[in-house]
Amino acid sequence: MKFRYAMVCSSNQNRSMEAHSLFKREGFDVSSYGTGQHVKLPGPSLREPNVYDFGTPYKHMFDDLRRKDPELYKRNGILPMLKRNLAVKSAPQRWQENAADGSFDVVLTFEEKVFDMVIEDLHNRNHVLMKPVLVINLEVKDNHEEAAIGARLALLLCQELESTEAWEESIDDLITNFERQHRRKLLYSVSYY
């Protein structure tokens, strides 16, 4: 695998972690992040979401929710999701605080808002390396089922990218073909490290 990938969603729980998990299994060099202020997980009601800071270990969240209402969080898929997550990495990470993680070649976002935030954040960083980074948005609804579908599509897309000599030369065709084949609209942009 020649590229280094980052998967980004809002809370680094569902979509980005589903993709991270899949990419990791497939042997990609991948990291994942969230762009939100906090990590928000569903609670007993809309007014009582479970809010954690980025960096709180998935294990801690898992234990916390299992203690609170195992039945509810098992039924709505949160506990299985956290279990999957803690097998991938220890804690959710925030995109805006990832400068120390080095540069990525390809960043995949799963929501236009997140895409904009990533672009803006990259834009505001000091461009020292002058190394281009391809940022692609694949719109995926934030639920378990769609996240699984989105992760598979992301994998297909990145496998296509890997198969090219240099993405700069073929990105337009690649995106167009992908959109036609999978009936999904993609957004992409270029930024620099």
Next chain:
Amino acid sequence: MYSNELDTSLESSWSWMLKFRDEICSLAFKPGSDGRRLLALKFMETVVLLYTPDPNGSSDPPADLDSEASVKEFNISWLRGGHPILNIGDLSIEASQSLGLLLDQLRFPTVKSLNNLIIIMLINSLSAIASKRPAFYGRILPVLLGLDPSSSSGKGVHHALKSAFLSCLNCTHPGAVPWRDRLIDALRELKAVGVAEHAAIELASQNSGSLERKNDSLITQDRKPTSKALDDIRNDASRKRTGMEESTDLLEDKMSVKRMKSVPVTSDGSTNDLSSDQGRVPSGGSGACKMEEDSGPVQQLVGMFGALVAQGEKAIASLEILISSISADLLAEVVIANMRNFPSNLPQIEGDNEQLFGRGSCPGMSGSNSEFDNLTLLLTNILSQSSAVPQKDSGMDSLPSAANELELRGTSGNTDVPGMSYVMEEASVPTTTPASSGGHAPCDTENGSGTPSDVIDVGNEESEIPGLDLPVPKDELVITSLGSTELKDASQEQVSSLARSSLELLPSVSTDRSEELSPRATVTDLSCVNSLSATSSGLSTQLLLPKISAPVISLSDDQLDNLQKPILLRITDTYKQIATAGGSQVCLSVLAYLGVKFPLDLEPWKLLQTHILSDYVNHEGHELTLRVLYRLYGEAEEDHDFVSSTTAKSVYEMFLLTVAETLRDSFPWPDKCLNRLLVEVPYLPDSILKLLEGMCSPGGSNKDNNNLERVRQGLSIVWSLILLRPPIRDACLTIALKSAIHPVEEVRDKALRLVVNKLYPLPSMSRQIEAFAWEVLVSAANANTALESCDADGANAEFKDSDMGKPSNELPVVGTSSKGLSAVTDSFSISENISSSLLAEGQRRMALYFAICTKNHSLFRQIFVIYESTSKAVKQAVLHHIPKLVRAIGPSPELLQILSDPPTGSMKLVMQVLHTLIDGTTPSPELLSTIKKLYDTKVKDVEILILILPFLPKDEVLAMFPHLVNSPVQSPTVAPHFLNVCGV
């Protein structure tokens, strides 16, 4: 080193630097590798930024130039004091030239030859330069604004342009201000290009709120920026808690979109008529021209009314002509369009009372602030002149305007509710007065007296609800209400409860009225206006509006909680009464809507559930449950964040599960309530499938009637779901198949009937069923073999004995039908070593395969194939099943083919089949020939001949005689047959 040498080296290195720069810059425009061009373009962007002063940076160099941070923030302004080599002026010129080259790339026709990647890169670079160096706005933005997004195929270009415009819009530099209007217009154009940009463009509009409002809203002065409300509503999971004020802002935005769409539909004729008047329409400001284009004639009319009103009394006649010349629908549109010009907060200062005059009574209230002042002046004059008009009348007149206000707000509430329109259409209440178009107060006196009285009635009911006298926190829900002087005189509590109750009922009830804004009704209004407008007294009555009190009640979350629960309870209670009067559709909508709007932790669902389940049939439980579930489904599927969608999904599951469990227990078979519900709900979660599985495959071996009825009910539902819900067919089939191998025979039989008679004939399922049945059959053979391996030797020996000897010895005279068969079965009498449980298990697992063999005879062969390798218990189970199966199949061609060439080791089975086939019937000639062929080719056992001896002609029997005599088997059945043949 001397200083002149240093200078020389510096000059030399700088000249090399320039050569390097030129080389790189030339790469940026050479066709070839896009990867190289990307880097070269970025290099040029950096050069432009380095060569031009940063207005936001310090113009003095930092004290410590060695630190890395200082170098990163280099500003050419530092060199203003002079530099031996670098000349700021020259560098600026070079930057300008480089920028020109970059801009040329995006100009037609060069841009046509670029691919999307390079265009995106150029847009990003130029927007970065524009944002960081606002002095270049004037050069960069015309090029970016001139780009035609529709000519580009890539959506990335649209997005890059949109982002560029947004970032330029956010720039606070004074040089950026003149461009804001054009940027907003450009963003609106992009909105038309792609639906996906919709949300972002709205955000852009909100970001530029002050400017846009200046153009669009001519009265609003203290209106709060709505961007926060939009963000909150769109993103925050707890948006259900945002106040009605914020919601109204959002709704108004949506409404305006809706209106824009509906204008061409409403009255084309009017639009055409108006075209000639367009020249007279005063411009609402240069920045608003796009908005007016979007809104079409409605906005123009608003402006026209504003202009006429601004002319004062002399324009009264023109106003009348204008009002009478446009259609009622369009007039209503004008009033609605003008609604958003009202301030969301009613003025706090007593001195501002004049603003209240325009509410719902004057459609032409628009224009500018000065125009509004003129109108106020006019009205004040008229008021002072017409002192003869009694206050009471004016009070009556004000009521319809209040009703209009409520109705119109209700309309905006409707736009926020996806999927409600069909409900609304059904839910029209013919008894309510059709909404009068705003501005025709005099002719609506009759109607108006009816409409508010309804509202007041509700208000009286609601007046008992506590929590209204609590203090008013800031930034909470703001409720406005319009009341007459009479209302004001009434108790404050009653008025505020009117406001509150009407507010809560708005989303459905009052919307229905606005939906009834039929042309017929408004035409009546219009004619009424025409007749009245003939006299000036009519006009004066129209304009004579009282001072309207505006109570503002803010409620905290807790107070809302305290109110909402009783409201829901009250509605559910009154619903029971209304249902008998035929208004159930409205109530169902209200209940489902409130269920969604109320915070989940108030558990509105439990209240609804209690209501539904207390009397499912009479409370139209099915309909209400469906509405609630569809609302929840909509919430979950809407593009919300993870928390909202997951919570809605969770509530959906629990709601459906609870109702389904209650129906299962309360309405047993043959009731179809549960069946109907599960077929019609938006989707079935796993918990429901588990419930079904539990019904079809009850735990344990309890075969009480309740369980069996539940199995029938469950299987009936499974069958319906398979027919009507193709996506979950596999899951339903799995449930049915699981039930078909249930340990309890009664349960199994019911499931087998469904699987074999109904599901197996479906082509899409037959393969799956066969595969499953075969798998279970093989697993039965393997499992029992493993279990019996421990006592293999003894049992096998015994089985061999029984296999070879006993049957023939005990075989009675053929023709004794069932007795004979039972004897055959008994001949394999259950060995004590084979436990009955193993036999039952074998039968359980084989039942399905045997059952589908009756439908597909060719499958029968597999039983013969595996027969030899199976265990005793399985053999026994096979032999137990065979008679039923063979009788069902009969001597079919497939079976005869199997018998004519049976797999090795299946002789016992063959004999069993033959016995069954011949038992009690005269074998067909085909069967006889098959058996003779079998004897001739494969089986040299005369026993097989003995079976058919009674049915053979005399000469054939005589021919067989030697074989029979020489046979080692001394069957007692042979002699009688032979004697019979010989005629003895």
